[in-house]
Amino acid sequence: MTTPSSSGDSLVVTDLHVEFSGFVAVGGVSFDAHPGEVRFLIGPNGAGKTTCIDAITGLSAATGSAKLGEQELLGRPVHKIVRLGVGRTFQTASVFNELSVLQNLDIAAGRHRRWTSLLRTRRGVDPSIMQALEETGLVDELATPAGILSHGQKQWLEIAMLLVQDAQVLLLDEPVAGMSHDERTATGELLQRIAAKRIVLVVEHDMDFMRRYATRVTVLHQGKVLSQGTVAEVQADPKVQEVYLGTAGAATTAAMAAVPEEAAAELANLQEEDSHA
Amino acid sequence: MTKLKPHLSLGGIGVFAVLLLAVAPSVLTDHWLSNLGKYCCWAIAAVGIGLAWGRGGMLVMGQGVFFALGAYSMAMHLTLETAGDGVPGFMVLYDPLAPLPAFWEPFRSTAFTLLAIVVLPVVAAGILGYALFKRRVKGAYFAILTQALAVALATLVSSTIRETGGDTGLSDFKYFFGYVLNDPANRTMVYLITAGLLVACLLVVWQLYRSRFGELLVATRDAEERVRFLGYDPANVKLVAFVGAALMASIGGAMFVPIVGIITPAEIGAAASILMIAGVAFGGRASLFGPALGAIAVGWGQSSLGSTWPEGWTYIIGLLFIVVILFLPKGLSSLPARFRAARRGPGEPLAAPAATRQLEGVTS
Amino acid sequence: MDALIPPLLNGSAQGALLLLAALGLSLTFGQMGVINMAHGEFLMIGAFTAYLVQQVIDSSDLSIPVALPVAFVVAGLFGLLLEVSIIQWMYRRPLDTLLVTVGVSLILQQAALQIFPSQGVPVEKPGWLDGQLTVLGYDWPLRQVFTILLATVCVAALAAWLKYTSFGRRIRATVHNRDLAETAGISTRTVDRLTFFVGSGLAGVAGVAASLIGGTNSTMGAQYIIPAFLVVAAGGIGQLKGTIIAALGVGVGLSCFAYWTTGSLAQVLAFILVIVFLQVRPQGLFTVRTRSLV
Ligand SMILES: Nc1ncnc2c1ncn2[C@@H]1O[C@H](COP(=O)(O)OP(=O)(O)OP(=O)(O)O)[C@@H](O)[C@H]1O
Ligand SMILES: [Mg+2]
Numbered sequence: 001m002t003t004p005s006s007s008g009d010s011l012v013v014t015d016l017h018v019e020f021s022g023f024v025a026v027g028g029v030s031f032d033a034h035p036g037e038v039r040f041l042i043g044p045n046g047a048g049k050t051t052c053i054d055a056i057t058g059l060s061a062a063t064g065s066a067k068l069g070e071q072e073l074l075g076r077p078v079h080k081i082v083r084l085g086v087g088r089t090f091q092t093a094s095v096f097n098e099l100s101v102l103q104n105l106d107i108a109a110g111r112h113r114r115w116t117s118l119l120r121t122r123r124g125v126d127p128s129i130m131q132a133l134e135e136t137g138l139v140d141e142l143a144t145p146a147g148i149l150s151h152g153q154k155q156w157l158e159i160a161m162l163l164v165q166d167a168q169v170l171l172l173d174e175p176v177a178g179m180s181h182d183e184r185t186a187t188g189e190l191l192q193r194i195a196a197k198r199i200v201l202v203v204e205h206d207m208d209f210m211r212r213y214a215t216r217v218t219v220l221h222q223g224k225v226l227s228q229g230t231v232a233e234v235q236a237d238p239k240v241q242e243v244y245l246g247t248a249g250a251a252t253t254a255a256m257a258a259v260p261e262e263a264a265a266e267l268a269n270l271q272e273e274d275s276h277a
Numbered sequence: 278m279t280k281l282k283p284h285l286s287l288g289g290i291g292v293f294a295v296l297l298l299a300v301a302p303s304v305l306t307d308h309w310l311s312n313l314g315k316y317c318c319w320a321i322a323a324v325g326i327g328l329a330w331g332r333g334g335m336l337v338m339g340q341g342v343f344f345a346l347g348a349y350s351m352a353m354h355l356t357l358e359t360a361g362d363g364v365p366g367f368m369v370l371y372d373p374l375a376p377l378p379a380f381w382e383p384f385r386s387t388a389f390t391l392l393a394i395v396v397l398p399v400v401a402a403g404i405l406g407y408a409l410f411k412r413r414v415k416g417a418y419f420a421i422l423t424q425a426l427a428v429a430l431a432t433l434v435s436s437t438i439r440e441t442g443g444d445t446g447l448s449d450f451k452y453f454f455g456y457v458l459n460d461p462a463n464r465t466m467v468y469l470i471t472a473g474l475l476v477a478c479l480l481v482v483w484q485l486y487r488s489r490f491g492e493l494l495v496a497t498r499d500a501e502e503r504v505r506f507l508g509y510d511p512a513n514v515k516l517v518a519f520v521g522a523a524l525m526a527s528i529g530g531a532m533f534v535p536i537v538g539i540i541t542p543a544e545i546g547a548a549a550s551i552l553m554i555a556g557v558a559f560g561g562r563a564s565l566f567g568p569a570l571g572a573i574a575v576g577w578g579q580s581s582l583g584s585t586w587p588e589g590w591t592y593i594i595g596l597l598f599i600v601v602i603l604f605l606p607k608g609l610s611s612l613p614a615r616f617r618a619a620r621r622g623p624g625e626p627l628a629a630p631a632a633t634r635q636l637e638g639v640t641s
Numbered sequence: 642m643d644a645l646i647p648p649l650l651n652g653s654a655q656g657a658l659l660l661l662a663a664l665g666l667s668l669t670f671g672q673m674g675v676i677n678m679a680h681g682e683f684l685m686i687g688a689f690t691a692y693l694v695q696q697v698i699d700s701s702d703l704s705i706p707v708a709l710p711v712a713f714v715v716a717g718l719f720g721l722l723l724e725v726s727i728i729q730w731m732y733r734r735p736l737d738t739l740l741v742t743v744g745v746s747l748i749l750q751q752a753a754l755q756i757f758p759s760q761g762v763p764v765e766k767p768g769w770l771d772g773q774l775t776v777l778g779y780d781w782p783l784r785q786v787f788t789i790l791l792a793t794v795c796v797a798a799l800a801a802w803l804k805y806t807s808f809g810r811r812i813r814a815t816v817h818n819r820d821l822a823e824t825a826g827i828s829t830r831t832v833d834r835l836t837f838f839v840g841s842g843l844a845g846v847a848g849v850a851a852s853l854i855g856g857t858n859s860t861m862g863a864q865y866i867i868p869a870f871l872v873v874a875a876g877g878i879g880q881l882k883g884t885i886i887a888a889l890g891v892g893v894g895l896s897c898f899a900y901w902t903t904g905s906l907a908q909v910l911a912f913i914l915v916i917v918f919l920q921v922r923p924q925g926l927f928t929v930r931t932r933s934l935v
Contacts, residue, residue: 421676422912592751598744
């Protein structure tokens with residue numbers, strides 16, 4: 001049977017392969033993530049970052065292995081993987097727009113409840129929900145329909161949902177996209193706090209954000225691991241610079257052109273970093 | 278939007294109960310009381326459809342099947358009760374010597390019959406729902422498959438004349454668990470049981486809708502895949518709603534038999550199933566009272582207009598589908614909210630249906 | 642052999658008829674993800690058109706060949722009317738569209754019941770369909786052979802049209818990825834209308850074929866819609882070859898079951914088979930893979 005993992009376990013991904021009718025989106029990716037670190041997964045558009053998370057969470061069929069402690073995640077249905085303690089957010093914030101913030105969190109908290117409690121009406125607010133609201137600064141929005149939250153607030157709500165879910169592994173797909181500078185700082189600090197006892201894996205495009213909060217980074221490119229290490233190591237890697245400077249082939253350039261501002265920001269960041277070095 | 282104060286709704290159920298259980302029996306003639314009882318049977322099934330379709334997003338187009346399970350269970354028992362120790366008259370007609378079909382035998386027992394009315398739909402809907410939901414069959418596929426089942430069952434019943442009475446159905450019941458059905462007092466009692474069951478079903482869905490399960494069901498309806506990532510299996514959530522709907526349809530069917538006095542394949546087939554949907558759509562699929570009131574309204578139209586002006590009635594039902602779904606997808610029960618919104622100012626949007634859609638594709 | 646060949650022959654004709662009914666349904670379903678429940682009534686319109694053409698052209702030898710294109714156009718125009726008046730307002734609500742078209746189908750049935758005699762109308766079979774072929778010593782009525790030929794011609798024409806004309810390519814692009822097609826400058830509105838015209842027109846052709854095999858009355862469409870849908874579901878969305886195989890499978894299956902047991906039991910068995918089949922292949926025989934979760 002599936003028992004939730006204990007808090008000391010690590011997430012170890014080995015030789016992950018994902019194929020979409022012939023097209024190799026992820027071709028042999030390995031990395032690990034441990035409690036206590038804020039792990040980053042970066043790479044140009046289409047590098048396969050989201051697909052990696054999809055594979056780990058059971059959304060896309062994959063080969064290879066993704067283990068949380070002793071438990072193999074691949075091959076299990078989505079909800080079973082969640083019950084093992086793996087939670088994720090989505091690139092486009094996905095909350096239940098018609099339900100209030102509280103209702104959203106209450107549903108997320110539900111997997112720890114017995115089914116009989118499902119038939120009862122909610123009375124008061126669970127302490128775990130209150131705590132998550134405080135962590136994410138959403139206390140005042142308790143009764144707000146999630147649909148009218150700002151973009152950043154929706155992303156916080158998603159993180160709060162993972163907290164009440166008591167996920168041991170948090171896979172966050174671009175959690176600060178569209179946030180202001182202050183919001184990013186708040187989110188980064190929140191992630192650092194959370195990471196003390198859990199595994200946090202962040203997919204991001206924002207290099208500045210990555211530099212401030214990453215403990216270790218994995219760079220993906222065209223479905224493969226390009227480089228791995230601390231922020232400084234990765235940024236010093238000539239291969240990484242090449243990819244981000246757009247000389248690594250037309251495909252990447254085209255992909256980067258699709259999101260001009262983001263790509264441009266990345267470029268600027270790296271070049272700036274270069275000149276410092 | 279879901280904030281319609283729960284206690285207001287409870288009060289509404291109270292008023293409804295008083296109207297059905299106290300006022301109606303004292304002011305209506307026997308004829309109209311039994312008609313109202315018939316509408317209540319459809320309303321019970323409709324409350325279930327509201328649960329499965331309105332809140333759960335599963336368009337159940339074959340509730341006639343579960344209606345039939347309850348109705349035929351009851352009808353077989355009442356037929357046997359009328360026939361006493363012998364073989365029912367219509368069977369003798371087709372083959373005087375053959376014995377009672379084996380599957381009829383247990384329906385001599387009152388307890389078995391009552392159990393069957395509850396257990397048969399639960400098992401049937403459980404198996405069908407499990408098979409379909411686990412394989413993520415939904416939307417139009419689910420709708421048409423349920424309808425196909427209704428067609429298949431109605432055809433099967435039509436063709437098994439000796440076993441089920443075929444197209445003529447089962448009728449001429451004299452007793453209802455020992456009570457003589459001809460006696461007006463007993464007929465009133467049957468009506469009261471039916472109306473009571475309708476009120477009970479309303480209370481059940483009232484509690485379900487305000488419970489955590491109700492919220493989870495709506496969440497599953499609007500973003501099935503997202504729910505999966507919270508550790509729930511949406512198939513199970515939907516299964517509960519679907520089985521609940523089936524059970525209510527069966528109860529409605531079971532009470533239909535003593536009230537109307539006949540059950541035929543026409544009451545369980547595709548057309549009948551669609552008529553049940555019509556009432557729910559008309560009243561308001563996701564609201565508490567909408568399905569029941571809509572079903573009563575459509576039932577009333579069916580038995581008054583449907584017999585005096587059948588052509589016109591079909592056109593009305595057809596138009597009702599088109600007009601209601603096109604212009605008033607939340608049914609009549611959304612009218613007050615619309616008026617309020619209109620008075621508040623035209624700029625304000627009613628709800629954000631588009632917003633939920635975006636959830637459906639939680640892809641990157 | 643007695644238990645096998647006759648139902649096989651009869652079943653492949655039934656399958657061909659189902660295929661004709663399902664072709665258009667699958668086209669419109671693939672296009673907008675919506676089941677047009679009035680599709681069966683478009684088939685009925687085709688059958689009544691055959692009858693009306695016979696009132697004008699006396700010779701049934703000639704009237705049926707004339708009725709085929711006429712029925713295509715008449716049913717197609719009905720489809721176009723439905724698209725323009727109702728369906729185009731509901732593209733984002735597929736399940737609701739299903740219900741609205743239920744309403745349309747009720748109205749069309751009732752209208753047919755009032756316009757034509759309620760017991761139906763006789764469509765005379767042309768003389769050249771009177772005979773039969775002999776296959777392995779068993780009779781195969783020419784009417785059934787004709788249905789198969791007609792279905793083959795329609796499938797071939799549709800496939801060629803989808804493949805070689807620019808409109809066809811646009812339809813396929815839209816079925817594949819509506820948003821992308823739109824951004825690529827395809828007017829999906831025009832494509833939708835055309836698809837609806839062609840899809841409904843095919844139902845009209847199916848109706849002419851149906852009128853030669855069974856009765857022509859107001860409820861005939863209702864008999865076809867469910868099996869035709871099962872064919873579409875089992876075949877997979879937007880897949881011509883899936884639809885063909887599924888139609889033959891369902892047709893032969895129904896006919897065999899009906900031959901071995903009874904017609905009504907066959908329906909129940911077919912239903913169970915489709916459910917079992919969906920357990921194995923929930924997406925149908927062939928699928929177009931997309932990234933979407935739904
Ligand atoms: N279901 C799918 N079917 C076909 N191709 C897919 C599917 N999912 C992903 N891909 C392809 O796999 C590649 C990797 O996609 P992925 O979304 O993982 O990239 P990403 O690194 O998350 O990019 P971004 O930064 O834009 O989010 C892309 O080329 C994408 O088109
Ligand atoms: Mg991504």
